[in-house]
Amino acid sequence: MNGHAKRVLVTVKAYPNPSKKYGETVCVAGIDTDTGKWVRIYPIPFRDLDEDKKFKKYAVIEVKAIKPRDDKRPESYRVDAGSIRQIDHFDTKDKWVKRKKIVLPTVDKSFCEILKQNASHKKSLGIFKPKNIDFICCKAKPKNDKARESCYAQLSFFDRKKKAIEAIPFEFRYQFFCENEPDCPGHNLLIIDWEIGQSYRDWRHKYKPEEHLLNMIRKRWLELICAPKNDVYFFVGNMHRFPKTFMVLGVFYPPK
Numbered sequence: 001m002n003g004h005a006k007r008v009l010v011t012v013k014a015y016p017n018p019s020k021k022y023g024e025t026v027c028v029a030g031i032d033t034d035t036g037k038w039v040r041i042y043p044i045p046f047r048d049l050d051e052d053k054k055f056k057k058y059a060v061i062e063v064k065a066i067k068p069r070d071d072k073r074p075e076s077y078r079v080d081a082g083s084i085r086q087i088d089h090f091d092t093k094d095k096w097v098k099r100k101k102i103v104l105p106t107v108d109k110s111f112c113e114i115l116k117q118n119a120s121h122k123k124s125l126g127i128f129k130p131k132n133i134d135f136i137c138c139k140a141k142p143k144n145d146k147a148r149e150s151c152y153a154q155l156s157f158f159d160r161k162k163k164a165i166e167a168i169p170f171e172f173r174y175q176f177f178c179e180n181e182p183d184c185p186g187h188n189l190l191i192i193d194w195e196i197g198q199s200y201r202d203w204r205h206k207y208k209p210e211e212h213l214l215n216m217i218r219k220r221w222l223e224l225i226c227a228p229k230n231d232v233y234f235f236v237g238n239m240h241r242f243p244k245t246f247m248v249l250g251v252f253y254p255p256k
Contacts, residue, residue, distance in 0.1 A: 002066060003064045003065050003066035003079075003080070004064070004065065004066075005062050005063070005064055005065075005083075006032055006034075006039065006041075006062070006063055006064075006065045006077065006079075007032065007033045007034060007060060007061070007062050007087060008030040008031065008032055008033065008039055008041065008060070008061055008062075008063065009030045009031045009033055009058065009059075009060050009090065009099075009102050009103075010028060010029075010030040010055055010056075010057055010058065010059050010060075010061060011029065011030045011031065011057065011058065011103065011235055011249075011250065011252070012027070012028065012029045012030065012057070012193065012235050012237070012249035012250040013026055013027070013028055013046070013057055013193070013194045013250075014026055014027035014028075014192045014193065014194055014249060015168070015192055015193070015194045015196075015197035015198075016046065016047065016165045016194070025042060025043040025044055025045055025046075026044045026045075026046040026194065027040070027042065027044075027192070027237070027249070028040070028041050028042065028044045028046075029041070029075070029125055029235070029237055029249060031102050031103065031106060033060060033102060036102070036105055036106065037075070037106075038075045038106060038125040038126070039065075039075050039076075039077055039125075040073065040075045040076045040077065040124070040125060040237065041063060041065060041077050041078075041079045042076070042077075042078060042079065043078075043079075043081065044079070044081055045081060047165070049081060049084065052086070053081070053082075053084040053085075053086070055084070055086050056089065057250070058089060058090045058091075058099055059086055059087075059088070059089045059090075060086070060087040060088040060089065060090065061084055061085065061086055061087060062083075062084070062085045062087055063079045063080065063081075063083050063084045063085070064079060064080045064083035065077035065078065065079045065080075066078055066079075071240055072122065073122055073124040073238075073240065073243070074121070074122055074123070074124070075123075075124055075125045076124070076240075090102075092254075095254055095255050096254035096255070099252075099254065100254055103127065103233075103252055106126075106127055107127050107128065107129065107233060108126045108127060108128045109128070109180050109181075110128050110129075110178035110179065110180045110181045110184065111126075111128050111130070111178050111184075111187055111234070111236065111246075112178050112181045112184055113128070113178075113181075114126040114128060114236065114246070115244075115246070118238065118243065118244065118246075122243065124237055124238045124243065125235075125236070125237045125238075126235075126236055126237075127233050127234065127235050127236070127252060128178065128179070128180075128233060128234060128236070129178075129179040129180065129232070129233050129234075130174070130176035130177065130178065130179060130232065130233075130234050131176065131177050131178070131179045132176060132177045133174060133175070133176045133222065133226045133232070134174070134175040134176070134222070135172070135173070135174060135175075135218045135221055135222035135226075136172070136173040136174075136175055136188070137170055137171070137172055137173075137214050137217070137218065138170065138171050138173070139169065139170060139171070140167070140168065140169055140170055140171045166201070168197050168200050168201075170200065170214070171190055172190070172191045172196050172217065172221065173188055173189060173190055173191060173248075174188075174189055174191060174221075174234065174248050175187070175188045176234075189234075189236065189246060189247055189248045190247045190248065191221070191247070191248045192247045192248070192249060193248070193249060193250045193251075195250075196217065196221060199217060199220070200213070200217065203216060203217070221251075225251050225253050226251070226253065227253075229255060229256060230253040230254065230255055230256065231253065231254050231255070231256045232251060232252070232253045233251070233252040233253070234248050234250075234251060234252075235248070235249040235250040235251070235252060236248055236249060237249050
C-alpha cells in the first residue's frame with residue numbers, strides 16, 4: 001500500500017461492527033500529532049491484529065495512510081493495518097496534562113457549530129462541551145443475525161476465523177444542550193464507545209437483575225464520568241452513509 005506515515009493520538013474506539021466490504025472493523029479516530037487535526041483511520045480489524053499492534057485509547061500510533069476514493073469526509077484516511085506501530089501512551093498523570101495538550105486545542109464551540117460546519121465543509125469529527133447532560137437507555141432494534149453472521153463468514157483478516165461479536169440489545173444515549181449556545185435546541189445522540197458495549201458484556205454476569213446492570217452503567221457514564229468535578233467534553237463523529245447522523249464516540253473528562 002502506498003501512502004505516508006501518520007502519527008495519531010487515538011482518542012476514540014467504537015464497538016466492533018461487521019461489514020460485507022471489510023469484515024469486522026472498529027471505528028478509530030484521533031488527532032494527528034504533527035498537524036493537530038482530526039483523523040479517522042480505517043479499516044481497523046482490531047480483534048485480528050497481532051498483540052503488539054492492539055492499541056488502547058490515548059496510545060500514540062504510527063500507521064501508513066492514504067486518502068480514500070470512496071469516503072469524501074475530510075478527516076478520513078484508509079490505512080494499512082499491518083503497518084501499525086505503537087509509539088507511546090499518554091497517561092492521566094497531572095490531571096491528564098499530556099492528553100489535554102493535544103486534545104483541548106481542537107475543541108469546537110459547540111455541537112450546533114459542528115453541525116453547521118458539517119453542512120458547509122463536510123466536517124465529520126469534533127469535540128465540544130455539553131451541559132445539562134442526561135443518560136438514556138432503551139431497547140435496541142433487533143439486529144439481522146443472519147446478515148451479521150454472513151459478514152463474518154464472508155471475510156476475515158488473514159483468513160483467521162473468529163466468533164461473531166454479539167450485538168448489544170440496548171441503546172445508550174446522551175441527551176444534552178451545548179454549553180456555548182444560548183439558543184441550542186438540545187440533542188440526543190447514540191453512544192458507540194467500545195467501553196460501554198464491553199461493560200455491558202462484562203457486567204451482566206456481575207450485576208443482576210438486568211435493571212441493576214443498566215443502573216450501574218448509567219451510574220458510570222453519567223454520575224462518575226460526567227460528574228461536576230470533571231471538565232467534560234464529548235467526542236462526536238458521523239456515519240459515512242448518513243453524514244447528518246452524528247454519534248458520541250467517547251467522553252473526555254479530565255478533573256477540573
